[in-house]
Amino acid sequence: xxxxxxxxxxxxxxxxxxxxxxxxxxxxxxxxxxxxxxxxxxxxxxxxxxxxxxxxxxxxxxxxxxxxxxxxxxxxxxxxxxxxxxxxxxxxxxxxxxxxxxxxxxxxxxxxxxxxxxxxxxxxxxxxxxxxxxxxxxxxxxxxxxxxxxxxxxxxxxxxxxxxxxxxxxxxxxxxxxxxxxxxxxxxxxxxxxxxxxxxxxxxxxxxxxxxxxxxxxxxxxxxxxxxxxxxxxxxxxxxxxxxxxxxxxxxxxxxxxxxxxxxxxxxxxxxxxxxxxxxxxxxxxxxxxxxxxxxxxxxxxxxxxxxxxxxxxxxxxxxxxxxxxxxxxxxxxxxxxxxxx
Amino acid sequence: xxxxxxxxxxxxxxxxxxxxxxxxxxxxxxxxxxxxxxxxxxxxxxxxxxxxxxxxxxxxxxxxxxxxxxxxxxxxxxxxxxxxxxxxxxxxxxxxxxxxxxxxxxxxxxxxxxxxxxxxxxxxxxxxxxxxxxxxxxxxxxxxxxxxxxxxxxxxxxxxxxxxxxxxxxxxxxxxxxxxxxxxxxxxxxxxxxxxxxxxxxxxxxxxxxxxxxxxxxxxxxxxxxxxxxxxxxxxxxxxxxxxxxxxxxxxxxxxxxxxxxxxxxxxxxxxxxxxxxxxxxxxxxxxxxxxxxxxxxxxxxxxxxxxxxxxxxxxxxxxxxxxxxxxxxxxxxxxxxxxxx
Numbered sequence: 001x002x003x004x005x006x007x008x009x010x011x012x013x014x015x016x017x018x019x020x021x022x023x024x025x026x027x028x029x030x031x032x033x034x035x036x037x038x039x040x041x042x043x044x045x046x047x048x049x050x051x052x053x054x055x056x057x058x059x060x061x062x063x064x065x066x067x068x069x070x071x072x073x074x075x076x077x078x079x080x081x082x083x084x085x086x087x088x089x090x091x092x093x094x095x096x097x098x099x100x101x102x103x104x105x106x107x108x109x110x111x112x113x114x115x116x117x118x119x120x121x122x123x124x125x126x127x128x129x130x131x132x133x134x135x136x137x138x139x140x141x142x143x144x145x146x147x148x149x150x151x152x153x154x155x156x157x158x159x160x161x162x163x164x165x166x167x168x169x170x171x172x173x174x175x176x177x178x179x180x181x182x183x184x185x186x187x188x189x190x191x192x193x194x195x196x197x198x199x200x201x202x203x204x205x206x207x208x209x210x211x212x213x214x215x216x217x218x219x220x221x222x223x224x225x226x227x228x229x230x231x232x233x234x235x236x237x238x239x240x241x242x243x244x245x246x247x248x249x250x251x252x253x254x255x256x257x258x259x260x261x262x263x264x265x266x267x268x269x270x271x272x273x274x275x276x277x278x279x280x281x282x283x284x285x286x287x288x289x290x291x292x293x294x295x296x297x298x299x300x301x302x303x304x305x306x307x308x309x310x311x312x313x314x315x316x317x318x319x320x321x322x323x324x325x326x327x328x329x330x331x332x333x334x335x336x337x338x339x340x341x342x
Numbered sequence: 343x344x345x346x347x348x349x350x351x352x353x354x355x356x357x358x359x360x361x362x363x364x365x366x367x368x369x370x371x372x373x374x375x376x377x378x379x380x381x382x383x384x385x386x387x388x389x390x391x392x393x394x395x396x397x398x399x400x401x402x403x404x405x406x407x408x409x410x411x412x413x414x415x416x417x418x419x420x421x422x423x424x425x426x427x428x429x430x431x432x433x434x435x436x437x438x439x440x441x442x443x444x445x446x447x448x449x450x451x452x453x454x455x456x457x458x459x460x461x462x463x464x465x466x467x468x469x470x471x472x473x474x475x476x477x478x479x480x481x482x483x484x485x486x487x488x489x490x491x492x493x494x495x496x497x498x499x500x501x502x503x504x505x506x507x508x509x510x511x512x513x514x515x516x517x518x519x520x521x522x523x524x525x526x527x528x529x530x531x532x533x534x535x536x537x538x539x540x541x542x543x544x545x546x547x548x549x550x551x552x553x554x555x556x557x558x559x560x561x562x563x564x565x566x567x568x569x570x571x572x573x574x575x576x577x578x579x580x581x582x583x584x585x586x587x588x589x590x591x592x593x594x595x596x597x598x599x600x601x602x603x604x605x606x607x608x609x610x611x612x613x614x615x616x617x618x619x620x621x622x623x624x625x626x627x628x629x630x631x632x633x634x635x636x637x638x639x640x641x642x643x644x645x646x647x648x649x650x651x652x653x654x655x656x657x658x659x660x661x662x663x664x665x666x667x668x669x670x671x672x673x674x675x676x677x678x679x680x681x682x683x684x
Binding site: 065066067229234238248249250251254259260261262263264265266267268269270271272273274275276277278279280283 | 407408409571576580590591592593596601602603604605606607608609610611612613614615616617618619620621622625
């Protein structure tokens, strides 16, 4: 940070090919170039953290069907949490912490439309990419505005130890519900119960996980908060309560599948007068600030933890971190911590 | 009808075995016995018509998962439309027309809990088993209470020429919506458009049916009224409109499948903030009378047709009629017309 920006090397991550299976390093390539110029009306942001989002696997598919698309040759979409190192934009000062939507790279020159200020007194910078960012807000609005669980009701969180699920379970507990989490290891089960306050956590890799779930939910499931899809959604649907709701926040198990599969037990929606409902966080963008104020209060009061799981590396290490995300290595949000953050 | 009831022969239909594939005559057996005695507090009803319901295939499966179950050796569930021929129940007179829930047989001795009066001035007796009965009421409440389509909105009816779909499309038209029907033959397409007033009908056996649907629904589908499931539901889901609703009224394509399949394109619910919602007609039982009054008015005004498709035969012919239902022979409700009705 000592010398002029032209000496700064900018690693940029491009998609090389449409992946098959879990995306890995072979599907991406890193190119180096000088950091971009900061234009008038722009700031230059140095990236400190990137979040790893399972949904990236969906938008690199050979399909125009989803909200966004990244094609081979494109800069990989991503939002950095970083610091303003040069400003030609009134209202932004050098040294401020921001989220900058400009793709996966070390330096981002961007205008106000791509920027969001991070108040690091509310939550640490990296949390703004995870539990205090879109992942956490997804859980917040899903629970507070869409599901509205009541004391006495039971909420199942699929993908419970992930970026969204780890917040969803805590907020459902704050609402007074009984919360069951499904996750992929004993370690994660212990963490959900002991650190995050889940009532019950079940390892879906246990051969009898469904029986465990039946036992854990004698009054069935009023809400299934699902960001996983696949067998976990399919079997949990058999336990949906009368007039229950499945809130669809993602389908991570399906993003890397050649042919996506739906839940064969959808017929239970009929029997139980239940609904399966889509939900997209961007519809709540005008309420993000209010939600963050509420969440910051919970954090201060010790009622909400914002777990993130940082791996250190540079932009070129992003693909490996993404692979680890799909391997389920993370407790909470998986983030890549760049050299600038250290 | 001239002599004592003891001389009357009662054919009764039993399930012989759990069917594989479409249920056929080999899966049922008919037994004959004298007509039952009419006990105190009962009426004796002679059956004139039985409705053929696709859902029967679901409840004869080797599974306790559904609303009802008929096991091998059980009398087959069914509701007769018939006439009271003997009464030991105050308030019911000989000669009255009723629906009697007492299984598939010629004579039913039953009490008030199994009886419903049919006002044949509102609709003909056989219509009480179809478009003026549970099938038509299913369509009515689905459209009027659950979907509430508005002028300018588009409603897709899957299984459009069936007992439920043939009423659903007409009611959606009465609500002012644009109505598209999917059905299984050119003849049915013509009938939907020319007789029932559908705006567009598409034959799902055409190889390009999905492209035809894309063209027919330039503003996508606000409501998908589905009682079919399978590929028809799966592909139509790709056209659900923003905040659209899939109303699940059945899954006839799946009832005879060894392994039921769900809609793989359920992920579109997420993208489109849409919902797929279960619905069971029995929840509206206290509003049937009000609905029938409304529907009878529409019938009188020539705004609603109650199509039924009668095959003549006795109780022993029920399995063959059921097979024909699954082969899609019917325009509107498939009913078996018994000798007593002639």
